[in-house]
Amino acid sequence: MHTDAGVEARLPIRSDMDLVWVRQHVRQAAARLGFGLVDQTKLVTAASELARNTLVHGGGGLMEASHVADGGTDGLRLTFSDTGPGIPDLDRALSDGYTSGGGLGMGLGGSRRLVHDFVVESVPGSGTTVRVTSWVSRPPRPREEA
Amino acid sequence: MPEHDTGGTLGTPAQEVGGFLRRRSEQVAQRWADEPLFRTVFTVSRDEAVEAGKAIVDALAHVADTQRVEDPDAAGFTGVREQLARMGAARSRAGLSATQVSAELAALLPPVENLLVADLDGQEPERVRECTTALSVLMGTLRLVAMQTALSEVQALTDRQRLQLLEVATPVIKLWDGIVAVPLIGTLDSARSQVVMETLLEAVVDQHARFAILDITGVPTVDSLVAQHLMKTVAAARLMGAECVVSGIRPAIAQTMVHLGLDLGTVKTRASLADALGYCLHELGANIVNAAPDGAGRR
Ligand SMILES: Nc1ncnc2c1ncn2[C@@H]1O[C@H](COP(=O)(O)OP(=O)(O)OP(=O)(O)O)[C@@H](O)[C@H]1O
Ligand SMILES: [Mg+2]
Secondary structure (H helix, E strand, O other), rough: OOOOOOOEEEEEEEEEEHHHHHHHHHHHHHHHHOOOOHHHHHHHHHHHHHHHHHHHHOOOOOEEEEEEOOOOOEEEEEEEEOOOOOOHHHHHOOOOOOOOOOOOOOOOHHHHHOEEEEEEEEOOEEEEEEEEEEOOOOOOOOOOOO | OOOOOOOOOOOOOHHHHHHHHHHHHHHHHHHHHHOOOHHHHOOOHHHHHHHHHHHHHHHHHHHHOOOOOOOOOHHHHHHHHHHHHHHHHHHHHHOOHHHHHHHHHOHHHHHHHHHHHHHHOOOOOOHHHHHHHHHHHHHHHHHHHHHHHHHHHHHHHHHHHHHHHHHOOOOOOEEEEOEEEEEEOOOOOOHHHHHHHHHHHHHHHHHOOEEEEEEEEEOOOOOOOHHHHHHHHHHHHOOOOOEEEOOOOHHHHHHHHHOOOOOOOEEEEOOOHHHHHHHHHHHHHOOOOOOOOOOOOOO
16 A cells, blocks of 8 residues: 655754754655665755755745655655745855855755755745755665555 | 523623533533543542543633633633643553544543533524534634643653753763763754763863764764864864864765765764774874784694
8 A cells, every 4th residue: 555654744944953853754754765775864964954944044944745756756855945035146055165154055055966856946035945856766665554 | 700690692602601611510520520531540539530620611611701712822721731731641651642632532522512402402503503613612622722732741851851862972981091982872963062072172181182083873964064063073172182083974974975065174084983993093103912913823
């Protein structure tokens, strides 16, 4: 039987503590969809970066996780959204080493390299949405009944 | 506010429900005492269950009087929050899931509803419907209050555990004269890394350490913030005259760091804690002699 329980979620991003739940959920969801250890780690790390941006730069928001399927391939889609100040210059924000705060400036550009698909929509003054998707590279393991 | 209602049509449906709850407080509590939620929590005496039930009925009546049947923050609930929390906690200790506890709370509605309908006998069907709706909304809110209270207990518990973890999870171990090690376990957020840095620097001073090993085998995620914290710790230790070695970067984490574009710069890294120790000993000029040397012929 096919179940998305444990994958689909809407998690608030309002505190450091919420970042812990986000990472935990992404790890669990990725494992459930059949991602291998390295790909799980990449997804969790990308989620950690993007969720922290939502919190620190966007003033808090939400992560939505969903299961996507393309033909026989399963994927995990994560959408981070906030209603913060937005990103005025996207190219600059994506370049390695650019930070408007005291960070390393590696989060946004780095997380783009950690996932298969990366879309940013940002409207200055009204918020930012980053949507990333990765696909399981090998046939998924048979899922246990929930 | 009228001291005593006589059962006639009075005020809004919510207020009518409030009057009913006040009048029938004893009967409602008696019936609830037989429901699983009360029966299993108050095992010592039935009177205790009835008393607890009455306190909740009174709270509900107060909330209905103030016309806030939909509001979990209504003042009327304040007095019973703690009791609801205790009941919920007792049920989860007995192994019930949140859904099951919620179902037990939902089961409190039918007995009250039957009493209400009997009480309103003879009134317009429309009025009866409005009153039962108000009652079921009110009971739904009670359920919400109970679940909220239970959740905030869990939150308080995790916050406490987290603070405890902050304190205990950063032991500094002296491995050798001049070599200390910190095995990092769990999430290295800003608060944790502050503690780690302080403990490590103290140990460097106290033990006159020339080398400090940061072992991250137990850190599940290394993102840019964790890397930044590590580098700051290394830089601070260097200022104190100690060289840091980072060990325990697992293969999956190493690959991820490369894609993310993180490189630890001039920081020495070693695969395992043992390798890191070997490196430090070598740098200190200590000679490690193999336990089983060339002496195959010796007896
Ligand atoms: N959700 C967001 N809302 C507004 N601005 C953002 C958002 N996400 C990123 N930015 C902008 O893009 C810049 C680059 O982000 P990036 O994550 O690469 O670096 P950083 O967060 O500053 O540092 P770190 O390397 O620690 O992540 C940020 O400094 C910020 O100005
Ligand atoms: Mg960032």
